[in-house]
Amino acid sequence: MMNDPLLPPPPPPVSSRTTPKKSRRPGVANSAKILATGLATTATLGLTAGYALASKTETNQAPVNTGTPSVPTNATPTVPAPATPEIVTPSVDNNSVATPEVTNPPVVEIPVPTVAPAQPGNSWGNGGNNQQSSGSR
Amino acid sequence: MLTLSSTREVIAMGVHCRIDIAAPQAPLLVDSAIQLLTDLENLWSRFRPTSDISRLNQANGLPLHVDSRTISLIAAMKQAHVDTRGSFNPCQLPTQIAMGDIRSLRSPGNTVIPHNSGVFASLEEIQFHSTSSVSLPPHMTLDAGGIGKGFAVDLIAQQAIEHGATYVCVNLGGDIRVNEASSTPHDSPVDIMHPLQHDTIVSTISLRNGAVATSARNARQRDGRGIHNHIMGTDTDIVGASVIASSATWADVWTKHLILTANGLQDVDNVGLAGLIVWSDGRVEKSHHWKDFEQC
Numbered sequence: 456m457m458n459d460p461l462l463p464p465p466p467p468p469v470s471s472r473t474t475p476k477k478s479r480r481p482g483v484a485n486s487a488k489i490l491a492t493g494l495a496t497t498a499t500l501g502l503t504a505g506y507a508l509a510s511k512t513e514t515n516q517a518p519v520n521t522g523t524p525s526v527p528t529n530a531t532p533t534v535p536a537p538a539t540p541e542i543v544t545p546s547v548d549n550n551s552v553a554t555p556e557v558t559n560p561p562v563v564e565i566p567v568p569t570v571a572p573a574q575p576g577n578s579w580g581n582g583g584n585n586q587q588s589s590g591s592r
Numbered sequence: 593m594l595t596l597s598s599t600r601e602v603i604a605m606g607v608h609c610r611i612d613i614a615a616p617q618a619p620l621l622v623d624s625a626i627q628l629l630t631d632l633e634n635l636w637s638r639f640r641p642t643s644d645i646s647r648l649n650q651a652n653g654l655p656l657h658v659d660s661r662t663i664s665l666i667a668a669m670k671q672a673h674v675d676t677r678g679s680f681n682p683c684q685l686p687t688q689i690a691m692g693d694i695r696s697l698r699s700p701g702n703t704v705i706p707h708n709s710g711v712f713a714s715l716e717e718i719q720f721h722s723t724s725s726v727s728l729p730p731h732m733t734l735d736a737g738g739i740g741k742g743f744a745v746d747l748i749a750q751q752a753i754e755h756g757a758t759y760v761c762v763n764l765g766g767d768i769r770v771n772e773a774s775s776t777p778h779d780s781p782v783d784i785m786h787p788l789q790h791d792t793i794v795s796t797i798s799l800r801n802g803a804v805a806t807s808a809r810n811a812r813q814r815d816g817r818g819i820h821n822h823i824m825g826t827d828t829d830i831v832g833a834s835v836i837a838s839s840a841t842w843a844d845v846w847t848k849h850l851i852l853t854a855n856g857l858q859d860v861d862n863v864g865l866a867g868l869i870v871w872s873d874g875r876v877e878k879s880h881h882w883k884d885f886e887q888c
Contacts, residue, residue: 560655560721565667570675570846571838572864573802575885576780585796586610588766588806588834589785 598622607765614759632744636736639701653730670715672845679849683712685733705733742844745769766806767840770799787832797885805843808832829872836866
Protein backbone atom coordinates (compact mmCIF):
# COMPACT_ATOMS: atom_id res chain seq x y z
CA MET A 456 0.00 0.00 0.00
CA MET A 457 1.27 3.40 -0.95
CA ASN A 458 1.32 6.40 1.34
CA ASP A 459 -1.08 8.85 -0.30
CA PRO A 460 -0.78 12.36 1.31
CA LEU A 461 -4.39 13.17 0.37
CA LEU A 462 -5.78 10.28 2.29
CA PRO A 463 -6.34 10.57 6.05
CA PRO A 464 -3.80 8.87 8.13
CA PRO A 465 -4.65 5.35 8.97
CA PRO A 466 -6.05 4.70 12.47
CA PRO A 467 -3.61 3.57 15.02
CA PRO A 468 -3.42 -0.11 15.46
CA VAL A 469 -5.60 -1.53 18.19
CA SER A 470 -3.57 -3.25 20.74
CA SER A 471 -4.95 -6.48 21.97
CA ARG A 472 -5.79 -6.89 25.78
CA THR A 473 -2.85 -8.50 27.44
CA THR A 474 -4.48 -9.08 30.92
CA PRO A 475 -7.72 -11.01 31.37
CA LYS A 476 -10.81 -8.93 32.33
CA LYS A 477 -11.87 -9.35 36.00
CA SER A 478 -15.32 -10.64 36.82
CA ARG A 479 -18.00 -7.90 37.94
CA ARG A 480 -19.99 -10.23 40.20
CA PRO A 481 -20.79 -8.43 43.53
CA GLY A 482 -18.85 -9.66 46.37
CA VAL A 483 -19.69 -10.47 49.95
CA ALA A 484 -18.20 -7.15 51.26
CA ASN A 485 -20.48 -5.00 49.15
CA SER A 486 -23.58 -6.82 50.34
CA ALA A 487 -22.58 -6.32 53.96
CA LYS A 488 -22.02 -2.58 53.39
CA ILE A 489 -25.49 -2.14 51.89
CA LEU A 490 -27.06 -4.09 54.70
CA ALA A 491 -25.31 -1.99 57.37
CA THR A 492 -26.37 1.28 55.73
CA GLY A 493 -29.98 0.12 55.58
CA LEU A 494 -30.03 -0.86 59.22
CA ALA A 495 -28.52 2.50 60.33
CA THR A 496 -31.06 4.48 58.30
CA THR A 497 -33.93 2.47 59.72
CA ALA A 498 -32.70 3.01 63.27
CA THR A 499 -32.34 6.77 62.76
CA LEU A 500 -35.82 7.12 61.31
CA GLY A 501 -37.25 5.04 64.12
CA LEU A 502 -35.64 7.12 66.88
CA THR A 503 -36.74 10.40 65.27
CA ALA A 504 -40.32 9.25 64.95
CA GLY A 505 -40.27 8.01 68.54
CA TYR A 506 -39.09 11.33 69.96
CA ALA A 507 -41.61 13.28 67.88
CA LEU A 508 -44.46 11.09 69.07
CA ALA A 509 -43.43 11.45 72.71
CA SER A 510 -43.25 15.24 72.44
CA LYS A 511 -46.67 15.40 70.84
CA THR A 512 -48.22 13.35 73.61
CA GLU A 513 -46.88 15.71 76.34
CA THR A 514 -48.23 18.81 74.58
CA ASN A 515 -51.71 17.44 74.15
CA GLN A 516 -51.99 16.21 77.69
CA ALA A 517 -55.26 17.72 79.09
CA PRO A 518 -55.21 19.32 82.60
CA VAL A 519 -56.78 17.33 85.33
CA ASN A 520 -60.07 18.79 86.50
CA THR A 521 -59.90 19.00 90.27
CA GLY A 522 -63.51 20.01 90.68
CA THR A 523 -63.71 23.31 92.64
CA PRO A 524 -61.57 26.09 91.19
CA SER A 525 -58.86 27.25 93.57
CA VAL A 526 -60.10 30.85 93.98
CA PRO A 527 -60.15 32.48 97.44
CA THR A 528 -63.67 33.08 98.65
CA ASN A 529 -63.13 36.82 99.06
CA ALA A 530 -61.44 37.30 95.76
CA THR A 531 -63.14 39.21 93.01
CA PRO A 532 -63.28 37.27 89.81
CA THR A 533 -61.41 38.99 87.11
CA VAL A 534 -62.45 39.15 83.54
CA PRO A 535 -59.86 37.54 81.35
CA ALA A 536 -58.22 39.88 78.98
CA PRO A 537 -59.52 39.50 75.45
CA ALA A 538 -57.22 37.78 73.06
CA THR A 539 -55.18 40.29 71.22
CA PRO A 540 -54.28 39.73 67.64
CA GLU A 541 -50.70 38.88 67.01
CA ILE A 542 -48.83 41.93 65.91
CA VAL A 543 -46.43 41.25 63.14
CA THR A 544 -43.55 43.62 63.32
CA PRO A 545 -42.35 44.59 59.93
CA SER A 546 -38.75 43.89 59.27
CA VAL A 547 -36.48 46.86 59.64
CA ASP A 548 -34.20 47.84 56.85
CA ASN A 549 -30.86 48.48 58.48
CA ASN A 550 -29.94 50.81 55.69
CA SER A 551 -32.92 53.14 56.26
CA VAL A 552 -32.49 56.52 57.95
CA ALA A 553 -32.71 56.28 61.74
CA THR A 554 -35.61 58.25 63.26
CA PRO A 555 -35.78 59.33 66.91
CA GLU A 556 -38.04 57.17 69.04
CA VAL A 557 -41.17 59.04 70.08
CA THR A 558 -42.47 57.79 73.40
CA ASN A 559 -45.58 58.92 75.19
CA PRO A 560 -44.69 60.36 78.59
CA PRO A 561 -46.47 58.73 81.53
CA VAL A 562 -49.72 60.19 82.81
CA VAL A 563 -50.18 60.71 86.54
CA GLU A 564 -53.11 61.81 88.69
CA ILE A 565 -52.82 64.96 90.79
CA PRO A 566 -55.01 65.03 93.93
CA VAL A 567 -57.32 68.00 94.40
CA PRO A 568 -58.73 69.12 97.77
CA THR A 569 -62.44 68.43 97.93
CA VAL A 570 -65.05 71.13 98.28
CA ALA A 571 -66.34 71.68 101.82
CA PRO A 572 -68.44 74.23 103.71
CA ALA A 573 -66.90 77.07 105.68
CA GLN A 574 -67.17 77.72 109.43
CA PRO A 575 -69.19 80.83 110.29
CA GLY A 576 -68.04 83.46 112.75
CA ASN A 577 -69.78 83.69 116.09
CA SER A 578 -69.15 87.17 117.43
CA TRP A 579 -71.36 89.50 115.49
CA GLY A 580 -70.85 93.21 115.20
CA ASN A 581 -67.76 93.71 117.36
CA GLY A 582 -66.65 96.69 115.33
CA GLY A 583 -64.07 94.80 113.33
CA ASN A 584 -62.61 96.10 110.13
CA ASN A 585 -65.01 94.92 107.45
CA GLN A 586 -63.58 93.41 104.30
CA GLN A 587 -65.31 93.96 101.00
CA SER A 588 -66.02 91.23 98.51
CA SER A 589 -66.84 92.99 95.29
CA GLY A 590 -65.85 90.97 92.27
CA SER A 591 -62.29 92.07 91.55
CA ARG A 592 -62.66 95.83 91.70
CA MET B 593 -45.12 85.11 123.49
CA LEU B 594 -46.47 88.46 122.35
CA THR B 595 -48.74 88.26 119.31
CA LEU B 596 -48.45 91.09 116.81
CA SER B 597 -50.83 92.12 114.08
CA SER B 598 -49.56 93.25 110.73
CA THR B 599 -51.42 94.50 107.68
CA ARG B 600 -50.21 95.20 104.15
CA GLU B 601 -52.04 96.39 101.04
CA VAL B 602 -50.67 96.00 97.53
CA ILE B 603 -51.81 95.78 93.93
CA ALA B 604 -51.28 92.26 92.59
CA MET B 605 -52.83 90.11 89.87
CA GLY B 606 -54.54 93.22 88.57
CA VAL B 607 -56.54 93.83 91.74
CA HIS B 608 -56.28 95.32 95.19
CA CYS B 609 -54.92 92.93 97.82
CA ARG B 610 -54.98 93.24 101.60
CA ILE B 611 -53.28 90.80 103.96
CA ASP B 612 -53.91 90.77 107.75
CA ILE B 613 -51.88 88.43 109.94
CA ALA B 614 -51.67 87.99 113.71
CA ALA B 615 -48.61 86.09 114.90
CA PRO B 616 -45.50 86.55 117.04
CA GLN B 617 -43.59 87.09 113.79
CA ALA B 618 -46.43 88.85 111.98
CA PRO B 619 -44.34 91.41 110.01
CA LEU B 620 -42.10 88.65 108.68
CA LEU B 621 -45.08 86.51 107.76
CA VAL B 622 -46.65 89.40 105.89
CA ASP B 623 -43.40 89.91 103.99
CA SER B 624 -43.39 86.21 103.09
CA ALA B 625 -47.03 86.43 102.03
CA ILE B 626 -46.30 89.34 99.69
CA GLN B 627 -43.35 87.46 98.23
CA LEU B 628 -45.50 84.39 97.65
CA LEU B 629 -48.16 86.52 95.97
CA THR B 630 -45.52 88.02 93.68
CA ASP B 631 -44.17 84.57 92.82
CA LEU B 632 -47.62 83.23 91.98
CA GLU B 633 -48.42 86.22 89.78
CA ASN B 634 -45.19 85.59 87.89
CA LEU B 635 -46.25 81.97 87.39
CA TRP B 636 -49.84 82.51 86.34
CA SER B 637 -50.22 85.90 84.67
CA ARG B 638 -51.33 85.68 81.05
CA PHE B 639 -49.83 89.14 80.52
CA ARG B 640 -46.27 87.93 81.20
CA PRO B 641 -44.69 85.86 78.43
CA THR B 642 -42.42 83.98 80.85
CA SER B 643 -45.21 82.78 83.15
CA ASP B 644 -46.07 79.09 83.27
CA ILE B 645 -49.51 79.83 81.86
CA SER B 646 -48.14 81.85 78.92
CA ARG B 647 -45.53 79.21 78.13
CA LEU B 648 -48.16 76.46 78.22
CA ASN B 649 -50.41 78.48 75.92
CA GLN B 650 -47.54 78.60 73.40
CA ALA B 651 -46.40 74.98 73.81
CA ASN B 652 -48.62 73.58 71.03
CA GLY B 653 -49.34 70.33 72.83
CA LEU B 654 -45.83 69.54 74.01
CA PRO B 655 -45.17 68.58 77.65
CA LEU B 656 -43.68 71.42 79.65
CA HIS B 657 -41.92 71.60 82.99
CA VAL B 658 -43.71 74.03 85.27
CA ASP B 659 -43.87 74.87 88.96
CA SER B 660 -45.59 72.26 91.12
CA ARG B 661 -48.09 74.92 92.24
CA THR B 662 -49.07 75.43 88.61
CA ILE B 663 -49.71 71.69 88.37
CA SER B 664 -51.96 71.87 91.43
CA LEU B 665 -53.80 74.85 89.97
CA ILE B 666 -54.45 73.11 86.65
CA ALA B 667 -55.57 69.95 88.47
CA ALA B 668 -58.07 72.09 90.37
CA MET B 669 -59.25 73.58 87.05
CA LYS B 670 -59.92 70.11 85.67
CA GLN B 671 -61.82 69.02 88.77
CA ALA B 672 -63.82 72.26 88.86
CA HIS B 673 -64.80 71.85 85.23
CA VAL B 674 -66.18 68.39 85.99
CA ASP B 675 -67.92 69.34 89.25
CA THR B 676 -69.71 72.34 87.71
CA ARG B 677 -70.69 70.33 84.63
CA GLY B 678 -68.66 72.65 82.42
CA SER B 679 -69.88 75.99 83.78
CA PHE B 680 -66.39 76.73 84.97
CA ASN B 681 -64.25 76.76 81.84
CA PRO B 682 -60.74 78.24 81.97
CA CYS B 683 -59.98 77.76 78.27
CA GLN B 684 -62.14 80.46 76.72
CA LEU B 685 -59.31 82.89 76.30
CA PRO B 686 -59.63 83.07 72.48
CA THR B 687 -63.18 84.39 72.84
CA GLN B 688 -62.14 86.92 75.46
CA ILE B 689 -59.31 88.18 73.29
CA ALA B 690 -61.56 88.36 70.24
CA MET B 691 -63.81 90.62 72.28
CA GLY B 692 -60.87 92.88 73.11
CA ASP B 693 -59.72 91.61 76.51
CA ILE B 694 -56.04 91.65 75.59
CA ARG B 695 -54.34 94.14 77.87
CA SER B 696 -53.82 94.12 81.60
CA LEU B 697 -56.00 96.70 83.34
CA ARG B 698 -53.35 97.48 85.95
CA SER B 699 -49.92 97.05 84.39
CA PRO B 700 -48.23 96.92 81.00
CA GLY B 701 -48.49 93.65 79.18
CA ASN B 702 -50.54 91.94 76.52
CA THR B 703 -51.93 88.46 76.17
CA VAL B 704 -50.34 86.59 73.27
CA ILE B 705 -51.77 83.27 72.16
CA PRO B 706 -51.30 81.27 68.92
CA HIS B 707 -53.60 82.41 66.10
CA ASN B 708 -55.11 78.94 65.79
CA SER B 709 -56.13 78.67 69.46
CA GLY B 710 -59.64 77.44 70.07
CA VAL B 711 -62.24 77.17 72.80
CA PHE B 712 -62.50 73.71 74.33
CA ALA B 713 -65.56 72.17 75.96
CA SER B 714 -63.56 69.47 77.76
CA LEU B 715 -60.37 69.54 79.82
CA GLU B 716 -59.89 65.76 79.78
CA GLU B 717 -57.00 65.93 77.36
CA ILE B 718 -54.87 67.96 79.75
CA GLN B 719 -52.32 65.43 80.96
CA PHE B 720 -49.96 65.50 83.92
CA HIS B 721 -46.74 63.58 83.43
CA SER B 722 -45.28 64.24 86.88
CA THR B 723 -45.72 66.77 89.67
CA SER B 724 -43.82 69.24 87.50
CA SER B 725 -44.77 68.36 83.92
CA VAL B 726 -48.02 68.94 82.06
CA SER B 727 -49.24 69.07 78.48
CA LEU B 728 -52.27 70.82 77.05
CA PRO B 729 -53.84 69.51 73.87
CA PRO B 730 -52.76 71.46 70.77
CA HIS B 731 -54.60 74.77 70.31
CA MET B 732 -55.80 74.90 73.94
CA THR B 733 -55.00 77.95 76.05
CA LEU B 734 -55.64 78.55 79.74
CA ASP B 735 -56.51 81.63 81.75
CA ALA B 736 -55.83 81.37 85.47
CA GLY B 737 -58.24 84.26 86.05
CA GLY B 738 -60.46 84.00 89.11
CA ILE B 739 -59.46 80.50 90.14
CA GLY B 740 -55.82 81.63 90.12
CA LYS B 741 -56.66 84.39 92.58
CA GLY B 742 -58.60 82.00 94.78
CA PHE B 743 -55.79 79.44 94.71
CA ALA B 744 -53.25 82.13 95.56
CA VAL B 745 -55.33 83.30 98.52
CA ASP B 746 -55.51 79.73 99.84
CA LEU B 747 -51.76 79.18 99.48
CA ILE B 748 -50.95 82.47 101.25
CA ALA B 749 -53.29 81.69 104.16
CA GLN B 750 -51.95 78.16 104.43
CA GLN B 751 -48.36 79.38 104.53
CA ALA B 752 -49.15 81.86 107.31
CA ILE B 753 -50.93 79.25 109.43
CA GLU B 754 -48.08 76.76 108.96
CA HIS B 755 -45.66 79.41 110.27
CA GLY B 756 -47.55 80.12 113.44
CA ALA B 757 -50.19 82.71 112.59
CA THR B 758 -53.20 82.67 114.91
CA TYR B 759 -55.21 84.78 112.49
CA VAL B 760 -54.93 85.42 108.81
CA CYS B 761 -57.25 87.18 106.41
CA VAL B 762 -56.30 87.56 102.76
CA ASN B 763 -58.49 89.60 100.41
CA LEU B 764 -57.41 89.46 96.77
CA GLY B 765 -59.90 91.39 94.66
CA GLY B 766 -62.92 90.01 96.48
CA ASP B 767 -61.64 86.46 96.99
CA ILE B 768 -61.28 86.33 100.77
CA ARG B 769 -59.85 83.58 102.96
CA VAL B 770 -60.04 83.67 106.75
CA ASN B 771 -58.38 81.34 109.22
CA GLU B 772 -58.32 81.99 112.94
CA ALA B 773 -57.61 79.99 116.05
CA SER B 774 -60.59 79.44 118.32
CA SER B 775 -59.00 81.46 121.14
CA THR B 776 -58.61 84.66 119.13
CA PRO B 777 -61.06 87.55 119.62
CA HIS B 778 -61.05 88.40 115.93
CA ASP B 779 -64.20 88.62 113.97
CA SER B 780 -64.10 88.71 110.20
CA PRO B 781 -67.15 90.51 108.87
CA VAL B 782 -67.31 90.70 105.10
CA ASP B 783 -69.53 93.07 103.17
CA ILE B 784 -70.80 91.64 99.90
CA MET B 785 -71.00 94.56 97.50
CA HIS B 786 -73.59 95.02 94.77
CA PRO B 787 -71.99 94.45 91.33
CA LEU B 788 -73.83 97.38 89.70
CA GLN B 789 -74.36 99.80 92.59
CA HIS B 790 -70.84 99.93 93.93
CA ASP B 791 -71.61 101.55 97.28
CA THR B 792 -74.46 99.21 98.16
CA ILE B 793 -73.96 96.29 100.54
CA VAL B 794 -76.22 93.39 99.65
CA SER B 795 -75.24 91.22 102.63
CA THR B 796 -72.77 91.13 105.50
CA ILE B 797 -71.43 87.76 106.61
CA SER B 798 -69.00 86.56 109.26
CA LEU B 799 -66.37 83.89 108.79
CA ARG B 800 -64.13 82.08 111.27
CA ASN B 801 -62.56 79.51 108.97
CA GLY B 802 -63.35 79.55 105.32
CA ALA B 803 -63.60 81.73 102.28
CA VAL B 804 -65.97 83.85 100.28
CA ALA B 805 -65.59 84.87 96.66
CA THR B 806 -67.55 87.31 94.56
CA SER B 807 -67.58 87.43 90.78
CA ALA B 808 -69.27 89.96 88.55
CA ARG B 809 -69.74 90.01 84.81
CA ASN B 810 -68.37 93.56 84.63
CA ALA B 811 -65.28 92.91 86.72
CA ARG B 812 -62.96 93.39 83.76
CA GLN B 813 -64.37 96.73 82.78
CA ARG B 814 -62.75 99.58 84.65
CA ASP B 815 -62.43 103.26 83.82
CA GLY B 816 -63.76 102.73 80.32
CA ARG B 817 -61.31 99.94 79.54
CA GLY B 818 -61.73 96.18 79.28
CA ILE B 819 -64.88 94.31 78.32
CA HIS B 820 -68.38 94.51 79.76
CA ASN B 821 -68.65 90.74 80.35
CA HIS B 822 -65.72 88.43 80.94
CA ILE B 823 -67.69 85.37 82.10
CA MET B 824 -68.42 83.46 78.91
CA GLY B 825 -71.15 80.88 78.58
CA THR B 826 -74.89 80.71 78.86
CA ASP B 827 -76.67 84.06 78.88
CA THR B 828 -78.56 84.70 82.09
CA ASP B 829 -79.82 87.86 83.77
CA ILE B 830 -77.51 87.24 86.71
CA VAL B 831 -74.86 89.96 86.94
CA GLY B 832 -72.97 88.85 90.04
CA ALA B 833 -72.64 86.02 92.53
CA SER B 834 -70.93 85.18 95.81
CA VAL B 835 -70.15 81.78 97.32
CA ILE B 836 -68.95 80.77 100.79
CA ALA B 837 -66.82 77.60 100.96
CA SER B 838 -63.91 76.16 102.90
CA SER B 839 -61.44 77.46 100.32
CA ALA B 840 -61.28 80.50 98.08
CA THR B 841 -60.49 78.23 95.15
CA TRP B 842 -63.81 76.43 95.33
CA ALA B 843 -65.71 79.57 96.30
CA ASP B 844 -64.52 81.34 93.15
CA VAL B 845 -65.26 78.34 90.95
CA TRP B 846 -68.87 78.10 92.10
CA THR B 847 -69.52 81.81 91.55
CA LYS B 848 -69.04 81.16 87.83
CA HIS B 849 -71.58 78.35 88.00
CA LEU B 850 -74.07 80.62 89.76
CA ILE B 851 -73.73 83.36 87.15
CA LEU B 852 -74.09 80.97 84.22
CA THR B 853 -76.80 78.67 85.57
CA ALA B 854 -80.38 79.72 86.21
CA ASN B 855 -80.92 77.23 89.05
CA GLY B 856 -77.36 77.34 90.35
CA LEU B 857 -78.35 78.15 93.94
CA GLN B 858 -79.87 74.70 94.26
CA ASP B 859 -76.63 73.13 92.98
CA VAL B 860 -74.60 75.13 95.49
CA ASP B 861 -76.89 73.99 98.27
CA ASN B 862 -76.53 70.39 97.14
CA VAL B 863 -72.75 70.48 97.57
CA GLY B 864 -73.10 72.01 101.05
CA LEU B 865 -72.02 75.55 100.17
CA ALA B 866 -73.75 78.90 100.53
CA GLY B 867 -74.48 81.19 97.59
CA LEU B 868 -75.95 84.56 96.71
CA ILE B 869 -76.86 85.95 93.30
CA VAL B 870 -77.74 89.43 92.08
CA TRP B 871 -80.08 89.76 89.12
CA SER B 872 -79.80 92.52 86.54
CA ASP B 873 -82.94 94.17 87.95
CA GLY B 874 -81.26 94.44 91.35
CA ARG B 875 -82.96 91.54 93.08
CA VAL B 876 -80.82 89.54 95.49
CA GLU B 877 -81.41 85.83 96.01
CA LYS B 878 -79.70 83.70 98.65
CA SER B 879 -79.29 79.97 99.06
CA HIS B 880 -80.57 78.03 102.05
CA HIS B 881 -77.17 77.92 103.82
CA TRP B 882 -76.38 81.61 103.36
CA LYS B 883 -78.27 82.58 106.51
CA ASP B 884 -75.82 80.49 108.58
CA PHE B 885 -73.17 83.13 107.84
CA GLU B 886 -75.25 86.30 107.54
CA GLN B 887 -75.23 88.93 110.24
CA CYS B 888 -78.69 89.94 111.33
